[in-house]
Amino acid sequence: MLLFILSYLGGLLTILSPCILPVLPFVFAKADQPFRKSGLPLLVGMALTFAAFSGLAVLGGIWAVQLNQWGRWLAIILLTIFGLSLIFPQFFERFYEPFNKLGAKLTTSVGKEPSVFHSVVLGAATGLLWAPCAGPILGLILTGAATQESPMESVWFLFAYALGAATSLMLALVAGGKFLNSMKKTLPMERKIKAGLGVAVLAGVVIIVFNLDRTILTQISKLQTEKWESYLVEVFRPAKPLSKSQGGETSELISRITPNLQGGTKWFNSPTLVLGELRGKVVLIDFWTYSCINCLRTLPYIKAWHEKYKDMGLVIIGVHTPEFAFEKDPLNVAKAIEDLKITYPVVMDNDYQIWNTFENNYWPAHYFIDRKGVIRAYHHGEGKYEASEKVIQDLLKEDGSEEMDSKLVQVEAKGVAAPAQFKDIKTPETYVGFRRAENRRLQPYLKQNQEETYVPVSPIYSNEWTMAGTWLIEEDSALLTKPGGRIHFKYHARDLHLVLGPKEPGAKIRFKVTIDGKPPGKDRGLDVDANGFGTVTENRLYQLIRQSPEKEVKERTFEIEFLDSGVQAFAFTFG
Template sequence: MLLILLAYLGGVLTIVSPCILPVLPFVFSRASQPFVRSGLPLLAGMALTFAAVATLAAVGGGWVVAANQYGRWAALVLLAVFGLALLWPGLSARLARPLVAAGDRLSQTAQGDGQPRVGASLLLGVATGLLWAPCAGPVLGLILTGAALQGASVGTTLLLLAYAAGAATSMAAALLLGGRVFAALKRSLGVGEWVRRGLGGAMLAGVAAIALGLDTGVLARLSTASTGGIEQALVDRLGGEPHGGGAMAMSGGPSMMMQAGGAMMAAADGAGPSMVATKGQGTGSLPDQGEVPSLDGAVQWLNSPPLTTAGLRGKVVLVDFWTYSCINCLRAMPYVKAWAEKYKDQGLVVVGVHAPEFAFERDAANVGKAVRDLGITYPVAIDNNYAIWRAFQNRYWPAHYLIDAQGRMRYHHFGEGNYAESERAIQQLLREAGSAAPAQDGLTQVAGQGVHQPADLKTVRSHETYLGYERAENFASAEPAVRDQAKTYTAPAQPALNAWGLAGQWTVGAERATLSGGSGRIVYRFQARDLHLVLGPGAGGKPVRFKVTVDGQPPGAAHGTDVAADGTGTVTDQRLYQLVRQGGDIRERTFSIEFLDAPVDAYAFTFG
């Protein structure tokens, strides 16, 4: 019930989000009509369509996104025609176009002196629902992440309906107020006609804004800033899951993206290295958190035959959810490995559950190579279907779950950090299980090197940035990004902090940008000690040479582990590459990587 209330209140806040502005003219076009027969059906159609599309997108994958694209453009055409008919009622007679004539008839139905038809209003509501692009704030992110990871359910649809109902409530209030203003203006001679035309112009402006992607670009970023804090306070107050803050949050399926009105929205953000959530805090008491979920469903096991929860009874088990290109997971890895080695003779079993984020991480050969390269010797379950992930109802990379010798969950921690507390919890459960090695109770000291070194949080002002259109933001090339088509881009000359751009011929796909031919560059304005980029050679796997510069110069002493001092390096595998590690003064700098060969795939920037 609290989550439904949270979803409703989050929807109410949508009305103050700038990214809802392109949709408002479609709603206010009904201001002069009776609310029950005109405004209410429109809002109902809008809410129901949004909830239906969002539910399908959360669990249905890419085909829903593609289908909604067609519906979105059809809706844009319908509403553009409606706007034109409002602006010029005689347009249909002059042009004699069937589509415009239909729009004129729809306009007359909605705005004429007769009683409006509920069906016409509902149709416009459906069209508006296909265009609706609410911002992916904490409340909607919480709903969509749960939908993607737990599958289709009545609860998911109820939460989405509650969110849509909240938005419809605030819009209804604005519509009722607008209707009174319209009625007052209409009583003035000639004003009603101009207001009607103004609404038509506003609708056309809304269509143009959505068609150009403004609702998912500048306006969406403004919305996040203006309402995100309020929504996060609601999440915290009403007991929702923490949002972001440290672990890399699973974005659904696990890379679930939903398209509503053309906006690709990540269910939850990725993130920084600090602790997200810990249960069972302190080592005085580790509460019973329930029976351990099943470990069934992995497509393959590495370093071990398949393990079961029943077969692990009598052991203390640490389950570590990770994926090999995740910087947060890589920075936590030295501690997990150290605990596995230190406590293996006392009864601790570490089980790594590899749940992929990117498509290349589903390749068992890639995972096996990463396990060998990282020196992981404990059992690893390849959870490509997210069966174990869903059984644990997990949402984060990395995530650590501790299970006692009786098969009961006793402790969990999301994200990096709190290593001392986690190790004390391990020690306590080993003592409860009868381990007789008190000399091992000292805490492990780990000095991570390279990508495993902890982040310098005091200097980080840049955040994880995806290059695929499903989660891309702050794209700053002169040309707008085109989805799934090769296009030549120009890099920004002076990008703002956290803005990035492409130069050369690139194809921007759902989860990656691919250099299609010739040479090409990626530019990013960042502030952090470390800069990483997830890269891979393109089709065929041919190594790709590259050269890195920082503020136009070779990195020198600031080079990362995968780059020489002169900035040269080679993409050989699909993985995370450390390209910059600075010392001394950490300030805003412009990073550039030039690829001398093609094709090459670029997925995401991370920082530390």
């Protein structure tokens, strides 16, 4: 919806561009006729034609990304024609001369009796005059978004853009000839602007030829919409999105009254705790969830602090706020707490009530509370463990209590909890469900909440993934409904994890992974053997790849094949 609004606003501003000049004479030809029978049908015809014609540019961009090499060459030819038509006016004028003549003929044939049909056709011809100027660039900008959705969604964005432009032209139509005269002052710049746009289109062709479009077009889309979309999100939906964090600064003392812990659905390792009854204690609130790799890598430090400082007045409370539905199950959480050997109190926050009272937005997140019940510092994400521990020590010392060992804990985390190699992580956390999925390449296009048989797209490029087999893609996960389904991912990191689980409790789903087409061998993760075989038995994070330390971390192609149906795939994470 936000992109639709942004497209409309972009079209609304089209009136400020010299590209609109070829259109204005036809629009103002209707200025002295009834708007309902003349001006309005013209604008509707123009918007429809523009959306259809410039939609070819978007489809060309989609062909460039979604289809095979034949489709890419079709896209190259189409975009090259668009670009040349803007750079070389002679070609532009000859190619569109029939539409100019048609427009002129229709303008003079209407006479005194306005005709809705003639006005719509005139608008259609006008839209064809306008589309080559605005259409190709708009198509290139939207290609990054279009690769993630169906073609029709992108055409709807174009229609919103055209509708916005039609609105601005309607205002110009009401303003009359004075506006046209003022716009003519910019006429000398029009040809230069068109040529510049044409060069940009041809540059896009070069990008496609050299396979750079996978990343560059996506970035173009983000550059054009990110700022305004973020602004609109803040205006219409002030709450910040949930997110995970890879690190952040431990804050200075902030002296904020601590929220309460009301809303917890179940407590582990402790009866229900009330912060008001913990006055005199230093409290560390740790927001986490058991399938979050960032949280799992933080846990060794949380547990070490608990062991060292629990008898000195530190109380650690883990607030388990779920990301996926299976993390709301008390049995799953209880097993995770046991497997992870967590002995400090943990409260389930299934309804996000504690999360919201702390105005939290991150997994993991740590809030440090002094003996008077005031938040004195906080930290989002992994890292900064030394600074966090020093905050704990300072808060414990504030009441003038006994001297403590100021040495910091020494942690040697292993397995999944081992520290990430952030310098080598060039692939972001990637969700499989349709609500947050990015960089997917599916053929046919994604069918939300519908069973569909997908075929793998080849080749895939950096940070892209594709799938094969019969899947039901839901909001937060993808369910394999027939055996033999596969997921391919081109990634760059030392570790690759995938959050998986059986749809039916107790089911065992066999799988096999390969890296660059071969069994992982020494690059296997904790949950697979050297030949790449493993079994999904419960809902959790599975470590599938950990590249051996003697190897250089580089871009690799990962594949997982599920030998049985019934598995749910949620999210890829990296380390």
